[in-house]
């Protein structure tokens with residue numbers, strides 16, 4: 001059933017759901033649009049509404065073919081909506097779930113597209129903070145890129161920041177999605193452009209391998225691996241390409257490439273990747289690891305999902321739940337996420353003791369993995385202990401890698417023999433893997449104008465800051481959880497917006 005959004009837009013039908021709301025196919029004065037209607041509990045949050053207005057200029061100013069354009073932000077009664085460019089296609093997560101890993105040339109082409117989108121955003125002082133396959137849309141309407149890859153567009157720009165309103169000086173929560181979180185975020189540093197580079201390198205790894213480099217098992221184990229481990233090269237991947245990925249997965253943010261450099265380096269690789277088949281990489285299945293992996297004393301959700309109780313590591317009931325991809329954690333206690341994806345997640349940041357304990361837990365996990373890899377017919381491990389700078393391999397690591405590769409070859413041979421025996425066609429999926437613009441130039445919607453426009457681009461970290469390295473945020477990170485506790489059903493949003501006005505968008509490309 002059609003629904004009016006503000007005075008200029010009509011939402012016709014739901015085309016997708018995420019943890020923050022529902023995406024509708026809609027129509028505006030300039031034609032078809034996608035309208036992301038934020039959840040009611042978010043729309044009634046006065047702080048969020050204020051931010052929504054403040055961020056409007058920054059969000060609507062990004063105009064680039066590799067970014068899903070935000071045309072307008074609408075605040076109308078109980079509705080809080082982002083009006084976006086309509087992308088004809090699917091998102092990368094659906095593509096991965098359906099077809100598994102991509103051929104290297106297509107994977108690199110998609111990652112280069114996303115890097116170009118990030119470059120524009122970072123130059124404007126905007127950090128995405130939630131780069132992941134769910135937020136990369138594949139545009140089937142434009143002609144394909146190298147390797148037949150659909151052109152990619154990065155969406156959900158600024159959403160993380162919108163919802164990330166610091167409620168308390170001692171916020172202890174992390175914003176983001178565990179598999180893609182840069183180590184410095186877990187350690188409590190302010191997220192800068194380099195977090196997007198890390199997340200994009202993780203996505204590229206996932207496109208190639210079928211699973212993320214540090215994912216699997218309990219969320220605490222995932223966070224720990226980001227901080228303490230690095231990854232061995234993907235078998236079969238050209239060394240130059242691996243170097244690019246490894247550099248962007250470096251633990252030290254300042255060691256990572258900037259978005260423009262990353263895009264250029266990836267594009268350089270494309271010709272040599274032509275004709276390369278999908279990699280065959282065995283998945284380090286977390287479910288085969290002993291319980292020790294999960295016993296690192298970290299409960300990602302803390303005593304509850306809402307209140308800042310100081311240091312949750314010293315109180316509350318711990319729950320250790322082994323899981324792979326689970327449902328989204330609600331942004332606000334009591335609210336049901338609209339999506340069953342493991343997406344925006346409110347996580348408690350590990351405290352100092354827990355971070356220290358990560359090393360011991362990682363040691364146990366490695367020992368278990370090596371024991372598993374040594375068993376005949378087992379798959380190989382692809383992780384290794386990390387250093388602050390990735391790529392600094394020791395001879396021990398090389399030996400482990402060699403053992404891993406040999407085990408992988410044995411496993412691949414066994415798989416091939418089995419498939420030949422079973423008469424199957426050798427598929428591309430990694431066994432056991434997770435395979436699982438034109439911005440509004442007219443007057444904005446009458447009910448959305450703001451005099452409080454203050455693009456935070458100027459105060460945001462940029463890629464320049466990235467080179468200088470991270471700064472420790474005062475206190476700790478704030479995150480989705482920082483929103484919690486804000487009374488639901490506050491004063492009408494219009495009250496927060498009276499007399500507001502939206503300036504025309506600034507073109508950045």
Ligand SMILES: Nc1ncnc2c1ncn2[C@@H]1O[C@H](COP(=O)(O)OP(=O)(O)OP(=O)(O)O)[C@@H](O)[C@H]1O
Nearest residue numbers: 016017018019020023034084085086087091134343
């Ligand atoms: N601009 C758009 N054009 C076309 N489809 C879109 C657009 N934006 C989102 N979608 C579709 O709507 C679905 C939900 O998107 P949404 O951004 O709300 O959720 P998500 O990114 O999957 O999760 P989350 O927002 O929780 O990170 C996606 O599957 C995507 O395919």
